[in-house]
Amino acid sequence: MAKMALLRKAHKWLALIVGVQFLIWITTGLLFTLVDSEKSHGQIYRAKQNIEQAPALPEQLLTNTQLVEKIALNIAEQSIHSIQLKVFHQQWYYHLNTTTGRYLFSATTGEQFNVEENLALSLILESYQGPGKLTQLDLLTPPIAEFSHIKGRLWQAHFSDEINTTVYLEQNTGRILSHTNDTSDYNDILKMLHFMDYNDTGHFNSWWIITMAILATLLSLSGLFWLVNSHYRKFKNRFFKAA
């Protein structure tokens, strides 16, 4: 019986330490099941992108050696994964995918493409189909917390709709990265609490969550043992002692 007393004591103390975190895990878990994934992925006011009709290819494309000379100033050569010939806004570009990010270079002049404020504005408005008005446009320099994997600068636009949509556009490529809103922010908060990722690292391998998970497992185990033991004893008393 001393063993059972120890188990009960362990259950009590473990509950004191992880009880509140357990409640947070279950509550956020419950709220996850209720999140509208369309809203949280920011698709609600996102316009579908039209596929561009490609213009004729230019007579003379930049050769690889010419391209190397042009990009040498900005990009380390030993970092290019691939180069694709692409159309953007009726112009042909070399689209470089590198370890330091994505870049566009004109396929005829080799000039690097950058989204200027006016173009950013029109691209962002093109991608937005909600009722709100644009209230603010900023150029963000990395590191940017929500986009730790993006290494280039981003245009950020706020809209005045009921869910506070924010649109992000990559300056180097003109690509719309994402639409975020209150629901996605809410979802991010749930994730932060569930994964105990208070520093917003995007990982859930911190030592404190591992510790809590171990304690939570012990709490569940001790509880289950206790439960099984008490029912087993009742069962034994009823059927064996009576006989």
Added chain:
Amino acid sequence: MKKLALTQRKIHKFLMLFLGVQFLLWSLSGLYMVTMNMDFIHGDHLVKAPVFVDLHSESLLSFQEILQLYPRAKKLKLAQLAQQSVYQFTLNGQPQLVSANSGKSLLPFTQLDIKQLVIAQSNIGDQTSIQKISLLTDNAPSELSSRHLPAWQVTYDNFSGDTLYLSSVTGQVITKRHNYWRFFDFVWMLHIMDYENRADITNWLLFIFSLTGIFSCLSGLYLVGHRFRFTAKLKKLFTKNKKNPSSTIDCPIVKSAKGAR
């Protein structure tokens, strides 16, 4: 107070009779997931670091030259496949792959080509442990997204059951799987209680279990409060303050608020 604690105890015990096992499964699956490194689970260690295009190579054909060879090529892309540079493009919607040095087509791959490609790209030490190389065309295994089909599957006969999937049109490794990933996928299923697709976290079963889970957790927390006499102490403090209202003035928050006024 004692009576309430007794009911809470009964509630806690009764609810846990149904939820207890799921609580243990949540804890254990959660523990496995948080202890595993995501890059490891994704199998990043199974392949070599990404390779880069060598634009200085003398024999490298330019985009223009490829377009002269294949005037109707679309989505033209220069990439690196193991040790050789290649051009990927589509011709009448059909994906193509040619050597960037000769312009000659590399497709379709033979089993031997795939073996060489996988040896060049994989980081798995013992290449003699390759067990089977097969082309999957119709049915994707559950661990491979069907949008990747047709694809080559390369299975290894080793402890972690490594399996690499290569694109049948680009020759690149597209998906990496091993037993730790498979087990992760399994515990993820237990964790979100979606036993069919292992993907939908907005399912009813999880909703009902977590909702009742909250109640049993709350009753448990009440019992913790009771056991450690937090509730008794709170009650004592509360009644004391009622009897002797002057003691509330000692509260620094009230004091400073008054001072601010």
